[in-house]
Amino acid sequence: NAGVMQNPRHLVRRRGQEARLRCSPMKGHSHVYWYRQLPEEGLKFMVYLQKENIIDESGMPKERFSAEFPKEGPSILRIQQVVRGDSAAYFCASSPRGGGAFFGQGTRLTVV
């Protein structure tokens, strides 16, 4: 049973490009969280999804950021028109029912 898989591990984008971060939850897990972590800071909640449903997106910036978790396939965090301030580590965690989450290794996004 593979753990939570995130890809890519590292992503470099120029300002204005789009970034797509993928998260495949553990087998049998139907809930996914996305968190952002800036250097030397703690995790900040972004969005909480169930398959085909956004449960809580209170931590998502109002513009340029979106997330989905389709019935088939990984959860995607999409950042349009990236800016330098989007550079961070993005962690995904999956859960069988919404608690006791298991984390992926993260995607480190660098915007140049």
Added chain:
Amino acid sequence: EDKVVQSPLSLVVHEGDTVTLNCSYEVTNFRSLLWYKQEKKAPTFLFMLTSSGIEKKSGRLSSILDKKELSSILNITATQTGDSAFYLCAVEARPYNTDKLIFGTGTRLQVFP
């Protein structure tokens, strides 16, 4: 608004010292409290606490929950340089009729030889 607060934000100690990290919470429909350790990669799970007053131990680490005080502590005895990390507290709550995990900002622990 649901929140989880950790203190101190940062801690610097020498090897062999004992440290106590605090986590307090105000959430809707508390279900459990979790501690994670994060080094330069993904957080790794340490403890899950659901019952008040029952200590959980793993080697030099231990943790206990106080539901009356809405808080938990994580103790690390005889610290080693390998204990240097972010320690994250998360609370599983049920604010929207579905479970949600709310993280504190973490405590950064640095252990020097």
